[in-house]
Amino acid sequence: MRILVTGGAGFIGSNLVHYLLENRPRDQVIVIDALTYAGNLANLKRWENDARLEFIKGDIADPGSMAECYKNGVDVVFHLAAESHVDRSIKEPAIFVRTNVLGTQMLLDASRHFSVKRFIHVSTDEVYGSLGPEGYFTEETPIAPNSPYSASKASADLLVRAYVQTYDFNAVITRCSNNYGPYQFPEKLIPLFITNAVMDKPLPLYGDGMNVRDWIHVHDHCRALELIMEKGIKGEVYNIGGRSERTNIMITEAILYVLGKPKSLIRFVTDRPGHDRRYAIDPTKIETQIGFRLKISFEEGLKKTIAWYTENRSWWEAVRSGEYLTYYERMYGDRLKT
DSSP, X not given: OEEXXXXXXXXXXXXXXXXXXXXXXXXXXXXXXXXXXXXXGGGGGGGTTOTTEEEEEOOTTOHHHHHHHHTTOOSEEEEOOOOOOXXXXXXXXXXXXXXXXXXXXXXXXXXXHTTOSEEEEEEEGGGGOOOOSSOOBOTTSOOXXXXXXXXXXXXXXXXXXXXXXXXXXXXXXXXXXXXXXTTOOTTSXXXXXXXXXXXXXXXXXXXXXXXXXXXXEHHHHHHHHHHHHHHOOTTXXXXXXXXXXXXXXXXXXXXXXXXXXXXXXXXXXXOOTTOOSBOOBOXXXXXXXXXXXXXXXXXXXXXXXXXXXXXXXXXXHHHHHTGGGGHHHHXXXXXXXX
């Protein structure tokens, strides 16, 4: 098959590309990524000379980029391209609407026009809003986003649903809990705190540190996405959860413990506006209907993630310095499509 991965140079996208190329040797993978601040072509360096990977530097909201993606046909789309950082959405919501809403609509139209067989829209549990101390999000939970980021993702979800209902389009929506693992941009909690701790810098923890998230290793998420591609039912929503609820302070202290760093590095800072208190996903549907099972426990996954960041310091130092932004030009020049 020819598989298009939007946002394939980002965190989850690049991990998905690694997974597909490792486990599906007969498939071709096309990646489109605008290479904004969160897109890092160095994430795909391992495959830069592999003929099965085609990279297109482009914007999903641009018709010319879409035509380039689909010109040789596409069988399956994994749509991961998105602006995804809540703090940035609070400061610049218009960027999130353009990419996450307009970009999704453009991609849906192109996929319909070129007769894509299956469209997997990768969303987030944040569209459900915030939970109290009890209960879980299910696929039937009404969406109630509380930030410009989650509102833009919820809007995209509704567009996908509308295309299924209106055009009988073969699309599926996934909503996953918090991911962690290699290649995550170090503005997110786990990589930020790992890299800060390695450098003995303060770890800025929002509020009282008691916000709760459900965590899943990105490699388990990629396995779930492949299963949904193969077995998911048109028009359905699938929650992908890790059954690993942790408070932010628990995560912070675990990172410091593994790295042998003191708790005095923790700095409590003013909470951000609209900060959801708790997310928790019920993944029963994907477990019972599709047979998904987690392979990586949170404890094992966190240790592996810390090890990856300590062993790949040059990667995140290039991200922190901004050097990674020149990787496309330095390594590829005119060899890749733009």
